Amino acid sequence: EPEVTQTPSHQVTQMGQEVILRCVPISNHLYFYWYRQILGQKVEFLVSFYNNEISEKSEIFDDQFSVERPDGSNFTLKIRSTKLEDSAMYFCASMMTGSPYGYTFGSGTRLTVV
Amino acid sequence: GEDVEQSLFLSVREGDSSVINCTYTDSSSTYLYWYKQEPGAGLQLLTYIFSNMDMKQDQRLTVLLNKKDKHLSLRIADTQTGDSAIYFCAETSNAGNNRKLIWGLGTSLAVNP
Numbered sequence: 001e002p003e004v005t006q007t008p009s010h011q012v013t014q015m016g017q018e019v020i021l022r023c024v025p026i027s028n029h030l031y032f033y034w035y036r037q038i039l040g041q042k043v044e045f046l047v048s049f050y051n052n053e054i055s056e057k058s059e060i061f062d063d064q065f066s067v068e069r070p071d072g073s074n075f076t077l078k079i080r081s082t083k084l085e086d087s088a089m090y091f092c093a094s095m096m097t098g099s100p101y102g103y104t105f106g107s108g109t110r111l112t113v114v
Numbered sequence: 115g116e117d118v119e120q121s122l123f124l125s126v127r128e129g130d131s132s133v134i135n136c137t138y139t140d141s142s143s144t145y146l147y148w149y150k151q152e153p154g155a156g157l158q159l160l161t162y163i164f165s166n167m168d169m170k171q172d173q174r175l176t177v178l179l180n181k182k183d184k185h186l187s188l189r190i191a192d193t194q195t196g197d198s199a200i201y202f203c204a205e206t207s208n209a210g211n212n213r214k215l216i217w218g219l220g221t222s223l224a225v226n227p
Contacts, residue, residue, distance in 0.1 A: 004156075031213070042118075043157075043202065043217040056214060091157060095213065102147050102204075103215070107156040 002026040006092050006106035013082055013113055021077045021109045023092030031095040032075045033103060034067065036060075036088040043091070049075065082113045116140040120203050120218035127226050132190040134221045136203030139184065145213070146179065148188045149202040151220070157202065160188070190223075198225045 005024040013019050025032050034046040047057040049067055066078045075094075079086055089110050093103035117139045126132045138146070148160040163170045163177045163186070170177045176189040190197055203218040 033214075035215070042219050043204075043215075045214045045216070048214060093157075102145070102149075102159045102162055103157075104159070105149075105157040107154075 002104070004092055004094055004104050004106035006090075006109050008109060009107065010110045011112070013111070015084060015113055016081050019079050019082055019111060021079075021090050021092075021111070023075045023077075023106055024073055025075055025092065025094030026104055027073070028096065029094035029104070030097050031055075032067075032069070033093040033095070034077045035091045035093065035105075037091065037108075038085075038088040046077070046090075079111075082111075084113050087111055087113045116205070116216045118203055118205060118216050118218040120201075120221045122219065123222050123224070125224045125226060126193050128193060128195055130193055132188075132193045132197070132223055132225075134188045134190075134201050134203075134223065136186040136188075136218055137184055138186065138203070138205050138216070140205060140216065141184070143184075143205040145206045146177075146186050147202075147204045147215070148175075148177065149204060151200045151202065153199075160201075193223075193225050195225045195227060198223055 007022045032049040035043050037043045045058050047061045048055045064080045068076050089108045091108045092106045095103045120136045147162045149157045150160050161172050161175050163179050174191045178187045200220040200222050202220045204215040206213045
């Protein structure tokens with residue numbers, strides 16, 4: 001069964017450093033998403049991406065965040081200058097066009113900012 | 115803004131039925147989902163229901179939707195120890211293809227032998 005692959009599974013970084021979280025969505029999917037889950041809190045929408053551009057972003061997704069689909073297969077989330085409060089599990093997801101079946105999620109990257 | 119609420123914990127005995135409840139506020143919800151998360155794993159779609167349906171059954175899973183009360187439930191028949199996980203209720207906040215999901219906090223289901 002096709003799956004969404006995220007790397008790394010766990011990343012530890014120092015406050016102020018840049019991190020790039022990587023995702024390989026399912027190949028025939030056209031919509032891509034990043035969500036995050038801070039420990040003990042709800043899963044939160046960060047950004048959606050379609051047709052090589054951001055289609056929607058949340059208030060969380062400020063100038064410190066950016067997304068890219070550099071080569072038609074990878075989908076990356078960059079945090080420019082990490083803060084302690086960026087520590088969370090980050091989930092990538094992809095979806096087929098107009099599918100009611102929801103997303104396919106990756107296993108997540110646990111980001112720890114120290 | 116939109117919100118989704120769930121009870122946090124549920125404990126059942128193996129073989130019993132589990133019922134996990136969820137309430138939501140968005141009256142324009144189109145699809146409502148149940149996702150399962152096992153320890154260390156991602157978010158696995160279990161089932162979904164379209165907002166014009168009242169009920170959906172899929173093997174051991176039954177989803178009930180009361181649109182008037184904005185209440186969604188997931189019933190797992192003959193619950194097994196392998197069903198122990200966190201179950202998330204989620205709804206789409208808009209009808210377009212973008213389909214941003216709004217999530218509940220998750221219900222931790224413990225199945226005791």
